[in-house]
Amino acid sequence: MSKPSHLAPKVRATLTDVAAHAGVSVGTASKALSGTGRMRPETRQRVLDAVRALDFRPNQQAQSLHSGRSWTVGLMTTDGIGRFSTPVLLGAEDALGAGKISVLLCDTRGDAIREQHHLRNLMDRRVDGIIVTGRRTDPRPPLSGIHDGVPVVYALSPSMDPEDISVVSDDAQGCRLAIEHLLAIGRSRIAHVTGPGHHAAAQDRARYTRTLLDEASLELSTGRVHFGDWSEAWGRRAAEAVLRAAPDTDAFFCGNDQIARGVTDTLRERAVRVPEEIAVVGYDNWDTMALAARPPLTTIDVDLTEIGRVAALRLLAAIDENPQPGGVQVPCRLVVRESA
Amino acid sequence: MSKPSHLAPKVRATLTDVAAHAGVSVGTASKALSGTGRMRPETRQRVLDAVRALDFRPNQQAQSLHSGRSWTVGLMTTDGIGRFSTPVLLGAEDALGAGKISVLLCDTRGDAIREQHHLRNLMDRRVDGIIVTGRRTDPRPPLSGIHDGVPVVYALSPSMDPEDISVVSDDAQGCRLAIEHLLAIGRSRIAHVTGPGHHAAAQDRARYTRTLLDEASLELSTGRVHFGDWSEAWGRRAAEAVLRAAPDTDAFFCGNDQIARGVTDTLRERAVRVPEEIAVVGYDNWDTMALAARPPLTTIDVDLTEIGRVAALRLLAAIDENPQPGGVQVPCRLVVRESA
Numbered sequence: 001m002s003k004p005s006h007l008a009p010k011v012r013a014t015l016t017d018v019a020a021h022a023g024v025s026v027g028t029a030s031k032a033l034s035g036t037g038r039m040r041p042e043t044r045q046r047v048l049d050a051v052r053a054l055d056f057r058p059n060q061q062a063q064s065l066h067s068g069r070s071w072t073v074g075l076m077t078t079d080g081i082g083r084f085s086t087p088v089l090l091g092a093e094d095a096l097g098a099g100k101i102s103v104l105l106c107d108t109r110g111d112a113i114r115e116q117h118h119l120r121n122l123m124d125r126r127v128d129g130i131i132v133t134g135r136r137t138d139p140r141p142p143l144s145g146i147h148d149g150v151p152v153v154y155a156l157s158p159s160m161d162p163e164d165i166s167v168v169s170d171d172a173q174g175c176r177l178a179i180e181h182l183l184a185i186g187r188s189r190i191a192h193v194t195g196p197g198h199h200a201a202a203q204d205r206a207r208y209t210r211t212l213l214d215e216a217s218l219e220l221s222t223g224r225v226h227f228g229d230w231s232e233a234w235g236r237r238a239a240e241a242v243l244r245a246a247p248d249t250d251a252f253f254c255g256n257d258q259i260a261r262g263v264t265d266t267l268r269e270r271a272v273r274v275p276e277e278i279a280v281v282g283y284d285n286w287d288t289m290a291l292a293a294r295p296p297l298t299t300i301d302v303d304l305t306e307i308g309r310v311a312a313l314r315l316l317a318a319i320d321e322n323p324q325p326g327g328v329q330v331p332c333r334l335v336v337r338e339s340a
Numbered sequence: 341m342s343k344p345s346h347l348a349p350k351v352r353a354t355l356t357d358v359a360a361h362a363g364v365s366v367g368t369a370s371k372a373l374s375g376t377g378r379m380r381p382e383t384r385q386r387v388l389d390a391v392r393a394l395d396f397r398p399n400q401q402a403q404s405l406h407s408g409r410s411w412t413v414g415l416m417t418t419d420g421i422g423r424f425s426t427p428v429l430l431g432a433e434d435a436l437g438a439g440k441i442s443v444l445l446c447d448t449r450g451d452a453i454r455e456q457h458h459l460r461n462l463m464d465r466r467v468d469g470i471i472v473t474g475r476r477t478d479p480r481p482p483l484s485g486i487h488d489g490v491p492v493v494y495a496l497s498p499s500m501d502p503e504d505i506s507v508v509s510d511d512a513q514g515c516r517l518a519i520e521h522l523l524a525i526g527r528s529r530i531a532h533v534t535g536p537g538h539h540a541a542a543q544d545r546a547r548y549t550r551t552l553l554d555e556a557s558l559e560l561s562t563g564r565v566h567f568g569d570w571s572e573a574w575g576r577r578a579a580e581a582v583l584r585a586a587p588d589t590d591a592f593f594c595g596n597d598q599i600a601r602g603v604t605d606t607l608r609e610r611a612v613r614v615p616e617e618i619a620v621v622g623y624d625n626w627d628t629m630a631l632a633a634r635p636p637l638t639t640i641d642v643d644l645t646e647i648g649r650v651a652a653l654r655l656l657a658a659i660d661e662n663p664q665p666g667g668v669q670v671p672c673r674l675v676v677r678e679s680a
Contacts, residue, residue, distance in 0.1 A: 093447055105445040232632040292572040
């Protein structure tokens with residue numbers, strides 16, 4: 001069986017081919033392409049015409065040696081490529097691709113030895129910069145072993161060093177959107193069910209929630225935050241506990257969509273009408289979870305793609321020697337569906 | 341505020357530094373490193389000692405120009421980086437990373453112009469090979485515009501050209517595991533609920549299911565396959581339809597875990613005991629879905645990470661001029677939880 005014609009090998013034109021086609025020396029062709037050296041405009045035009053005719057593309061490796069830039073950026077995820085890092089990667093890849101920069105993917109899986117291995121490799125490949133991302137919003141130690149002049153941007157998981165460039169979600173504003181929405185629809189007995197207390201995401205959202213209720217002269221319906229884990233099973237159990245402790249609860253604000261979905265499942269089984277009797281707001285806007293819930297979840301979209309995009313733009317600015325150090329907070333959006 | 345010391349710039353040793361440290365000329369240092377040229381063993385050893393002392397690492401770009409290999413592989417996803425392509429990427433990155441090959445990430449989002457753009461870029465960067473992956477198991481047209489000698493491996497989404505290297509999941513064997521398990525636990529009135537009829541994954545699994553039941557002299561409990569979409573909502577609706585049409589149904593084999601979860605939710609609300617009265621088997625082993633279902637789902641694990649790993653190993657073999665063209669089917673595993 002013969003291979004179809006679209007798989008036929010293409011022979012790449014070389015600079016020698018271009019020079020021969022234009023009737024000039026290789027040296028002249030090279031100068032015409034780099035814009036250096038003196039020559040008649042017609043000569044330069046003949047070379048450029050030959051480049052087009054032969055679809056000549058200069059070897060990027062050779063170009064890199066010349067320009068000192070590799071037009072390559074490292075994208076390092078610290079804890080696997082999962083639901084959180086994927087949209088960040090996509091946003092970054094999108095912004096970088098538009099600038100014709102290639103992305104070298106490294107996954108360190110939270111392992112310090114893997115991180116050092118990847119980092120040495122990225123340095124050896126002379127990347128122009130690095131974006132670091134991870135699932136957790138807890139601040140992480142800055143990368144060590146970066147060569148001078150190679151900028152690093154931290155996305156979603158900020159650096160512990162406040163002088164580093166870190167692009168994160170604005171959790172304070174996200175919580176404000178959620179609580180203000182619940183207050184606007186007349187709720188005043190609000191419970192907060194969230195993930196593990198040792199995760200910054202859970203701790204921060206709980207603190208903001210308390211502060212916002214305090215501003216409205218309200219308290220949590222059960223008098224405390226319900227820390228647990230990020231699962232539906234925890235949401236189901238916590239809903240039972242909240243209804244036992246504070247039967248007059250009229251809203252749940254949950255630390256993520258899985259918890260919120262678990263809460264709605266418990267309410268559904270107890271024949272509590274959502275949102276008429278009890279409203280539920282999630283966090284993340286993970287569509288698979290939010291749309292499959294009954295009813296579909298009102299939730300806070302943390303705009304992970306935008307975090308990736310902003311991180312890439314900051315990195316490009318830093319590569320162009322226009323760094324804007326410090327933290328950037330990307331705003332959240334309230335997505336209103338049926339649960340609140 | 342001063343930067344912490346781990347961010348202090350590192351000055352890279354150059355070949356000149358190595359030569360000076362070893363007390364030889366730059367030319368001799370270069371020959372000692374490349375293993376070319378004649379010199380006394382002691383001289384070569386002095387150079388190698390200097391390399392270690394100075395932590396000298398040769399510029400990979402310069403090395404690539406010399407070896408003709410870039411030690412870089414393109415990883416192209418055709419429809420976003422999602423739940424299916426992510427484990428494939430991870431498996432590939434793992435296998436390639438062990439061979440010290442870097443991964444250039446490209447996401448074409450099913451757009452032909454983006455695909456061509458990325459492909460030109462990968463060719464310009466002289467990648468040693470390309471892995472193409474996507475969400476759909478439907479065969480896809482081979483990449484066009486690949487230079488001679490650059491091998492391509494298709495993972496999960498096979499190439500339409502049977503001479504290309506394609507690594508896919510063994511759906512026939514996966515369906516056999518599911519149906520044999522249901523028969524082994526005494527079920528004979530099996531319904532099949534799955535995704536859209538125009539998706540190969542749905543069509544193939546339906547055909548294998550019919551064949552397997554036929555081998556056991558059985559028929560589908562409702563006499564037909566229930567094609568729909570890959571969602572929980574469809575699973576919930578389809579379960580109602582199946583119970584109406586064939587109340588004696590004693591098992592559901594579902595085309596994915598979301599559908600299976602929808603089925604279990606409907607059964608739960610109708611107070612049908614799972615698996616005692618009706619068993620449910622899913623497909624994919626998407627843990628978020630399978631573990632949150634009540635009861636947790638027995639399902640078929642398609643081992644996406646292994647597909648990525650095998651694809652990377654095939655690519656490495658092809659790069660080493662030992663290609664093994666044609667299809668590779670990676671076996672599935674039955675994961676028994678509580679639903680069957």
